[in-house]
Amino acid sequence: MKFTSLKLAMMAVGVVAAGQAVAGPVGYGAATTGGGSKTPVSVATLADMQAKINAYSGSGGLVLYYTGKFNFATITDVCAQWKKPAQTLEIKNKSDITIKGAPDSSANFGIHIVGNANNVIVQNMMIGLLQGGEAADSISIEGNSTGKPSRVWIDHNTIFASLTSCSGAGDASFDGGIDMKKGANHITISYNHVYNYQKVALNGYSDSDTLNAGSLTTYHNNRFENVKSRLPLLRRGKAHIFNNYFGNVETSGINIRMGAMALIESNYFENVKNPVTSRDSDSIGYWELHNNYVGNGITWTTADDPYVNATNWATTKAYGSVGYSYTPAVASNVKAKAFATAGARTNLAE
Numbered sequence: 001m002k003f004t005s006l007k008l009a010m011m012a013v014g015v016v017a018a019g020q021a022v023a024g025p026v027g028y029g030a031a032t033t034g035g036g037s038k039t040p041v042s043v044a045t046l047a048d049m050q051a052k053i054n055a056y057s058g059s060g061g062l063v064l065y066y067t068g069k070f071n072f073a074t075i076t077d078v079c080a081q082w083k084k085p086a087q088t089l090e091i092k093n094k095s096d097i098t099i100k101g102a103p104d105s106s107a108n109f110g111i112h113i114v115g116n117a118n119n120v121i122v123q124n125m126m127i128g129l130l131q132g133g134e135a136a137d138s139i140s141i142e143g144n145s146t147g148k149p150s151r152v153w154i155d156h157n158t159i160f161a162s163l164t165s166c167s168g169a170g171d172a173s174f175d176g177g178i179d180m181k182k183g184a185n186h187i188t189i190s191y192n193h194v195y196n197y198q199k200v201a202l203n204g205y206s207d208s209d210t211l212n213a214g215s216l217t218t219y220h221n222n223r224f225e226n227v228k229s230r231l232p233l234l235r236r237g238k239a240h241i242f243n244n245y246f247g248n249v250e251t252s253g254i255n256i257r258m259g260a261m262a263l264i265e266s267n268y269f270e271n272v273k274n275p276v277t278s279r280d281s282d283s284i285g286y287w288e289l290h291n292n293y294v295g296n297g298i299t300w301t302t303a304d305d306p307y308v309n310a311t312n313w314a315t316t317k318a319y320g321s322v323g324y325s326y327t328p329a330v331a332s333n334v335k336a337k338a339f340a341t342a343g344a345r346t347n348l349a350e
Contacts, residue, residue: 024153025153025155025188025190025218026188026190026218026220026324026326027188027190027217027218027220027240027322027324027326028185028186028187028188028216028217028218028240028322028324029151029152029153029186029187029188029218030188030324031119031151031186032119032120032121032151032152032153032186032188033096033119033121034061034063034096034097034098034119034120034121034153035061035062035063035064035096035097035098035121036061036063036096036098037061038060038061038062038063038098039063040063040064040065040100041062041063041064041065042065042067043064043065043066043067043068044066044067044068045068046068046087046089046107046109049064049066049089049099050089050090052064053089053090053091053094053097056094056097058093058094058095059094059095059096060096061096061097062094062096062097062098063097063098063100064097064098064099064100065100065101065102066099066100066101066102066105066107066125067102067105068105068106068107069104069105069106070106070107070108070128071106072106072108072128072129075129078129078162078164078166078173079164079166079167079169079173081129081130081131081132081133081173081174082131082132082133082134082166082169082172082173082174083133084131084132085131085132085135086110086130086131086132086133086135086136087108087109087110087130087131087132087136088109088110088111088112088132088136089109089110089111089112090112090114091111091112091113091114091117091120092112092114092115092117092146093114093115093116093117093146093147094117095116095117095118095119095120096118096119096120097117097119097120097121098120098121098123099111099120099121099122099123099125100121100123100124100125101123101124101125101126101157101344102124103124103344103345103347104345105124105125105126105344106126106127106128107125107126107127107128108127108128108129108130108131109127109130110127110130110132110136110137110138110139110140111125111127111138111139111140112137112140112142113139113140113141113142113149113152113184114140114141114142114143114144114149115142115143115144115145115146115147115148115149116146116147116148116149117147117149118147118149118150118151118152119150119151119152120149120151120152120153121152121153121155122139122152122153122154122155122157123153123154123155123156123157123348124155124156124157124344124345124348125157125158125344126157126158126159126343126344126345127139127157127158127159127160128158128159128160128161129160129161129162129174130161130174132175133169133172133173133174133175134172134175135175136174136175137175137176137177137178137179138159138161138176138177138178139154139157139159139177139178139179140176140178140179140180140181141154141179141180141181141184141187142179142180142181142182142184142205143181143182143183143184143211144182148182148183148184148185148211149180149184149185149187150184150185150186151186151187152184152186152187152188153187153188153190154178154187154188154189154190154192155188155189155190155191155192155348156190156191156192156342156343156344156346156348157192157193157343157344158192158193158194158343158344158345159177159178159192159193159194159195159197160194160195160196160197161173161174161177161196161197161198162174162196163196163197163198163226163227163228171198171199171228173198174197174198175199176199176200176201176202176230177194177197177199177200177201177227178192178194178200178201179201179202179203179205180202180203180204180215180217181202181203181204181205181209181211181212182205182209182211182212183211183212183214183215184212184215185214185215185216186216187215187216187217187218188217188218188220189201189217189218189219189220189222190218190219190220190221190222191220191221191222191341191342191343191346191348191349191350192222192223192342192343193222193223193338193342193343193344194222194223194224194225194227195223195224195225195226195227196226196227197227197228198227198228198229199228199229199230199233200224200227200228200229200230200231200232201219201230201231201232201233202230202232202233203215203217203232203233203234203235203237203239203260204233204234204235204236204237204257204258204260205235206235207235207257207258207281207282207283209235209236210236212235212236212237213236213237214237215236215237215238216237216238216239217232217234217237217238217239217240218239218240218241218242218322219232219239219240219241219242219244220240220241220242220243220244220326221243221244221334221337221338221341221342221350222244222245222338222342223244223245223338223339223342223343224244224245224246224247224249225245225246225247225248225249226247226248227248227249227250228249228250228251229249229250229251229252229253229255230252230255231244231246231249231252231253231254231255232254232255233255233257234254234255234256234257234260234262234285235257235258235260235281235285236258236259236260237260237261238260238261238262238263238319239256239260239261239262239263240262240263240319240322241254241262241263241264241265241267242263242264242265242266242267242326242328243266243267243328243329243331243334243337243338244267244268244334244338245267245268245334245335245338245339245342246267246268246269246270246272246275247268247269247270247271247272247335248270248271248272249271249272249273249275250273251273251274252273252274252277252279253269253272253273253274253275253276253277254275254276254277254287255274255277255278255279255280256276256277256278256284256285256286256287257278257279257280257281257283257284257285258281258282258283258285259283259284259285259286260285260286261285261286261287261288261317261319262285262286262287262288262319263287263288263290263319263322264276264287264288264289264290264292265288265289265290265291265292265328266290266291266292266293266328266329266330266331266334267292267293267331267334268292268293268295268331268332268334268335268338269292269293269294269295269298270295270296270297270298270335271295271296271297271298272297272298272299273299273300273301274299274300274301274309275294275298275310276289276309276310276313277303277307277308277309277310278306278307278308279303279304279307279308280303280304280307282306283306284306284307284308286316286317287310287315287316287317287319288315288316288317288318288319289310289313289314289315291328291330291331292313292331293331293332293334293335294313
């Protein structure tokens with residue numbers, strides 16, 4: 001059987017021909033299938049991707065295979081980026097979509113999944129140093145008056161920014177890495193590599209985001225390093241956080257607030273300030289902790305009341321059943337596994 005060079009490249013990152021099975025996500029986003037077995041459409045620019053999405057009916061399946069390449073070396077002043085207009089691919093009120101990056105692709109635009117946009121996969125994308133400051137998240141999933149995104153899988157992406165302190169930008173020279181809010185639900189965040197970010201993963205946009213109360217998110221096998229905070233910041237809702245690597249975290253790690261609940265198990269922490277905490281909101285959150293690896297460089301700080309730190313690594317409230325099957329790796333092996341498998345350009349290794 002002969003394959004075109006495009007088909008060979010797509011198969012290398014897990015895009016397969018119609019009728020072939022693809023391994024799906026583990027966790028609360030397990031029902032996500034994206035564009036399924038639809039024939040992939042090759043796109044090389046943000047404009048072309050947006051045009052294909054705009055022309056798509058909104059259901060039935062669309063697979064976009066992104067081949068574009070952005071040369072990050074052309075950004076000679078990272079502090080000029082936040083002053084430029086944001087560049088964002090918008091998936092709004094359209095469902096059954098897969099966005100998958102080619103093995104050597106790279107992008108300088110974000111992806112916004114918003115409203116009644118369900119069953120969406122974003123995989124193998126390298127996204128970095130975005131323009132737009134607070135107006136630009138690398139990946140954001142957001143409900144609005146038209147609906148709330150559900151069944152979303154964010155998998156094997158590399159997302160990076162810069163920790164440079166930029167005059168006039170505050171902490172928003174680069175905003176969220178992987179953010180979700182306003183009722184986004186049934187989401188799996190897996191095998192991503194996020195680094196050099198000030199604010200990594202928001203889950204619930206403010207203390208008043210009551211829409212987030214029913215949100216269910218799984219974070220597993222991600223690699224978070226050289227970052228400041230929000231790993232995630234969870235307001236209300238529930239999150240299962242397992243087999244993630246947390247390294248060189250400057251401010252706080254997993255921050256559970258406003259009555260939220262997290263099951264935190266078999267993760268690897270080293271050189272992390274406040275690795276599991278509840279702070280900076282009017283109400284605390286709760287956690288169940290199991291079998292985490294606690295390495296060197298763990299430190300704790302106080303905060304304004306109310307706050308709680310997991311200094312004794314004890315459970316504060318039982319999580320209950322997650323409702324799905326999974327097999328966590330032994331926590332001491334998580335660092336090596338994350339370095340080998342997380343991010344784009346790993347051939348979707350697990």
